[in-house]
Amino acid sequence: MHWLFLLLALAAMAFGFLTTSMPVLLGCLLAALVLFVLWVLGLYQARVAGSGRDTSMMIDPTEMRRLRDQVQARKVDDNELPPAQ
Template sequence: MHWLFLLLAFAALAFALLTTSTPVLAGCLLAALVLFVLWVFGLYQARVAGSGRDIAMAIDPMELRRLREQAEARKAAAEAGTQDTDTTP
């Protein structure tokens, strides 16, 4: 889609070069500038969207298992600590 903006920008620029009317020239140059900026934004968006990586692959499965075991151990220790304080009068 963003390539269409570039094509339209070139068409507006070509029309601006061929016209003899000053207001039409100004409008075409402004349209060409806006379409070129839209093309740059579209190109940037396409490159950023294509460079994303899966966050699930950011952590090694072994590291993820180790972190889960640590979290379970902390949870079990916290539950054991709350049970001990509940039994004392």
């Protein structure tokens, strides 16, 4: 959708440069500026929305502590085993 704003901004700029009326020129340039700003905001929103993390994949502190305890228990078990021959 935000690419449509860029195309409309370019069309408004082209129409403004081809007109002979000063009020139409100012209106077209103002419209082109607004549409260009909307395009930049839409582009920024699309980039930020694509880089967000999934909050359902976050681990709470109690789960993190449980996982740490499991890892430490495995390390202790691995150190107690006699070396394989």
